Amino acid sequence: MLPGSIRRIFCAAAICCFVASLPTFAQTAALPKAARPWMNRSLSPDQRADLVIRQMTLDEKMNFVHGTGWNGLRPDAAIPAGSLGGAGYVVGVPRLGIPGINMADSAVGVRLAATGSHYATLLPSVLGAASSWDPNALFLYGSVIGRELRETGYNMSIGGGVDLARDPRNGRNFEYAGEDPLLAGTMVGKIAEGVQSNHVMGDIKHYAFNDEETGRTIYNAEITQRAARESDLLAFQIAITMAHPAGVMCSYNKETVTPSNTSADWSCQNDYLLNRVLKKDWGFQGFVLSDWGGTHSTVHAALSGLDQEQPSDIYFGDPLKKAVESGQVPMSRLNDMVHRVLREMFANGVIDDPPVTEVVNPFRGRDDAEHIADESIVLLKNQDNTLPLSPSSVQSIAVIGSHADIAVLSGGGSAQVDPPGGNAVNPHPGTSNWDEHVWFPSSPLRQIRKQAPNARVEFSEGTDVASAVKLASSSQIAIVFAHQWMSEGMDAATLALSDGQDALVDAVAAANPHTIVVVESGGPVAMPWADKVQAILEAWYPGIGGAQSIAAILFGEVDPSGRLAITFPRDDAQLPRQEVPGMKLAAEHPNKEIPFDVDYNIEGARVGYKWFESEHKTPLFPFGFGLSYTTYAFSDLSVDSAAHTATFTVHNTGTREGTEVAQVYAVLPAATGESSYSRLVGWDRLTLGPGESKTVTVEMNPLTLSTFDVAKNAFTMAPGDYTILAGSSSSDTPLQATMHIGD
Ligand code: BGC
Numbered sequence: 001m002l003p004g005s006i007r008r009i010f011c012a013a014a015i016c017c018f019v020a021s022l023p024t025f026a027q028t029a030a031l032p033k034a035a036r037p038w039m040n041r042s043l044s045p046d047q048r049a050d051l052v053i054r055q056m057t058l059d060e061k062m063n064f065v066h067g068t069g070w071n072g073l074r075p076d077a078a079i080p081a082g083s084l085g086g087a088g089y090v091v092g093v094p095r096l097g098i099p100g101i102n103m104a105d106s107a108v109g110v111r112l113a114a115t116g117s118h119y120a121t122l123l124p125s126v127l128g129a130a131s132s133w134d135p136n137a138l139f140l141y142g143s144v145i146g147r148e149l150r151e152t153g154y155n156m157s158i159g160g161g162v163d164l165a166r167d168p169r170n171g172r173n174f175e176y177a178g179e180d181p182l183l184a185g186t187m188v189g190k191i192a193e194g195v196q197s198n199h200v201m202g203d204i205k206h207y208a209f210n211d212e213e214t215g216r217t218i219y220n221a222e223i224t225q226r227a228a229r230e231s232d233l234l235a236f237q238i239a240i241t242m243a244h245p246a247g248v249m250c251s252y253n254k255e256t257v258t259p260s261n262t263s264a265d266w267s268c269q270n271d272y273l274l275n276r277v278l279k280k281d282w283g284f285q286g287f288v289l290s291d292w293g294g295t296h297s298t299v300h301a302a303l304s305g306l307d308q309e310q311p312s313d314i315y316f317g318d319p320l321k322k323a324v325e326s327g328q329v330p331m332s333r334l335n336d337m338v339h340r341v342l343r344e345m346f347a348n349g350v351i352d353d354p355p356v357t358e359v360v361n362p363f364r365g366r367d368d369a370e371h372i373a374d375e376s377i378v379l380l381k382n383q384d385n386t387l388p389l390s391p392s393s394v395q396s397i398a399v400i401g402s403h404a405d406i407a408v409l410s411g412g413g414s415a416q417v418d419p420p421g422g423n424a425v426n427p428h429p430g431t432s433n434w435d436e437h438v439w440f441p442s443s444p445l446r447q448i449r450k451q452a453p454n455a456r457v458e459f460s461e462g463t464d465v466a467s468a469v470k471l472a473s474s475s476q477i478a479i480v481f482a483h484q485w486m487s488e489g490m491d492a493a494t495l496a497l498s499d500g501q502d503a504l505v506d507a508v509a510a511a512n513p514h515t516i517v518v519v520e521s522g523g524p525v526a527m528p529w530a531d532k533v534q535a536i537l538e539a540w541y542p543g544i545g546g547a548q549s550i551a552a553i554l555f556g557e558v559d560p561s562g563r564l565a566i567t568f569p570r571d572d573a574q575l576p577r578q579e580v581p582g583m584k585l586a587a588e589h590p591n592k593e594i595p596f597d598v599d600y601n602i603e604g605a606r607v608g609y610k611w612f613e614s615e616h617k618t619p620l621f622p623f624g625f626g627l628s629y630t631t632y633a634f635s636d637l638s639v640d641s642a643a644h645t646a647t648f649t650v651h652n653t654g655t656r657e658g659t660e661v662a663q664v665y666a667v668l669p670a671a672t673g674e675s676s677y678s679r680l681v682g683w684d685r686l687t688l689g690p691g692e693s694k695t696v697t698v699e700m701n702p703l704t705l706s707t708f709d710v711a712k713n714a715f716t717m718a719p720g721d722y723t724i725l726a727g728s729s730s731s732d733t734p735l736q737a738t739m740h741i742g743d
Pocket of ligand 1: 087105158205291292414
């Protein structure tokens with residue numbers, strides 16, 4: 001891992017650059033309630049926003065287009081009245097009854113709750129939750145975040161990461177929803193819907209191509225317009241058009257989307273991405289806010305579509321005011337920026353129904369997190385039906401490694417949720433440090449003991465291989481917990497596990513023929529020992545209910561129903577880029593930031609499994625894969641080419657109830673030039689009793705059946721024969737039919 005120091009650099013820069021004075025509060029007297037026509041709920045959010053704008057002074061408008069400093073706090077200044085100290089704060093217009101905007105990072109739960117002496121639920125990683133393929137679970141995910149934000153007084157969430165997993169070593173993949181635009185877009189859209197169902201504004205980020213953390217503030221992502229629209233931008237399109245989030249956060253990096261951008265431009269001033277694609281083509285009505293410190297200019301950014309600088313006012317404070325006064329930025333554009341913020345406040349109910357603070361219920365949060373984890377965990381291997389373990393017949397279990405006696409791991413960076421009582425492994429009260437591995441008090445050992453009350457269940461740290469082996473060889477079953485810590489601001493240099501964990505698994509597997517590995521990781525890891533162990537569970541970062549879920553699946557109380565939202569490669573050599581771009585450069589020049597290009601045209605739109613298929617590479621575990629404790633048979637596929645539906649039957653051929661994710665893929669006609677791989681076009685998650693059959697009809701999303709025509713600036717469906725495939729993963733599709741689309 002490379003140490004991430006980006007945040008500290010930004011903080012320092014922000015401190016140096018802050019010269020502006022405190023936000024200017026309007027001196028005008030408060031308007032009586034009766035004279036606030038915008039409070040008429042029968043008017044549209046747009047009408048209401050316009051009525052407010054008519055009453056606003058220039059300074060009041062200016063306050064809406066920037067934040068008030070890091071964590072809402074301007075150095076050397078008082079905390080603005082109303083700021084809760086979350087990642088960002090925007091000053092409201094009290095005299096008009098318009099509240100400020102309190103934003104909190106909340107990718108996997110509300111961040112920095114400990115600073116306010118609050119509790120926040122740690123949910124499973126987004127990548128884990130997306131592996132449930134259950135839109136309802138993701139809506140619940142967002143609802144938990146929205147509920148707890150509201151209960152702690154926040155009216156805007158900043159989470160909703162939907163950058164595609166182009167590189168499985170990306171340090172933030174745990175905050176994102178995997179490698180497929182349809183699955184990721186749908187899942188993250190559901191999170192935003194869940195957040196906004198609580199009258200809290202939602203956000204989707206980091207727009208766009210922030211697909212690695214190494215050099216994220218300096219690299220230029222190169223990609224053709226067609227590949228861009230069919231990959232990362234398609235994920236954003238699906239999420240944004242489905243959920244209508246209040247905000248879209250533009251990313252730190254630059255991009256060159258050929259042929260639209262003739263030269264690289266920063267995401268937060270990229271006219272093609274912001275004005276043309278997001279606002280014009282997708283009709284986004286909300287506001288674009290910069291990633292923290294991601295604004296690079298005043299006039300150029302404002303005219304290119306950025307609506308709000310965060311977290312400060314370096315470019316959108318006095319410099320923007322002057323640009324408006326001089327006419328360089330028309331007043332109509334400033335009004336548009338303010339309108340976008342206000343209309344979202346009205347549309348989401350944060351003005352009509354502001355947050356009411358109350359004590360967060362940790363038990364409700366834990367139950368929700370556990371339910372989502374139950375559906376997220378993926379059973380990757382189960383030789384000889386080793387799992388589920390039988391509570392009545394198991395006599396002894398060795399639990400080894402990764403602090404499984406007390407905790408489960410969480411991901412770091414701005415997604416870090418504070419554990420109750422502090423880091424379970426290195427206890428200290430309050431907020432966690434940025435570079436710390438943070439462990440949550442959720443003990444797999446205790447839950448395994450609960451499941452097998454008559455068995456001897458003992459723990460070995462795993463740091464001393466000899467004593468782990470000794471315990472494993474004197475136990476009937478050995479369960480090794482392996483982990484990979486990931487964080488914002490850094491990428492994994494390799495998919496390999498760190499700290500001698502491969503050697504530990506090897507040694508335990510050699511000592512005990514019934515070895516099971518539970519992996520807690522941000523994303524895929526290499527498993528050179530996969531053939532030597534009997535069972536493998538991918539638990540991701542499983543959240544505060546993680547221990548209960550892991551134990552419930554190990555003992556069969558819950559059928560494993562997670563399916564991989566990301567391909568697990570065998571090793572780094574199978575990836576489009578052998579090394580994470582820029583990592584070597586950064587290591588060679590530790591004190592210098594040297595900009596570099598990342599060539600995303602290598603794989604283009606063939607992200608993840610599409611790359612593996614078209615390059616004829618066999619991964620360790622394919623996209624969409626996951627076992628259940630029962631088995632399924634697929635039959636009788638028929639397609640309706642007018643309705644774009646696929647109908648088929650799924651039969652539970654086993655003796656217990658189980659949940660299958662029935663997946664539909666399409667191979668496009670050769671004329672599209674994209675027929676060397678299949679693409680996910682739809683799915684259904686269904687629970688079947690033993691011996692039960694169900695016929696499902698899956699709607700195929702037309703966007704995924706189309707290619708992007710650059711000349712027409714539109715997705716078009718090519719005439720010809722489409723091969724429609726159905727089955728249980730991207731590489732196991734026993735059913736095939738042809739769908740003809742006419743000229
Ligand atoms: C991250 C964002 C985050 C922001 C505020 C940035 O460094 O990239 O995802 O929302 O900080 O904490």
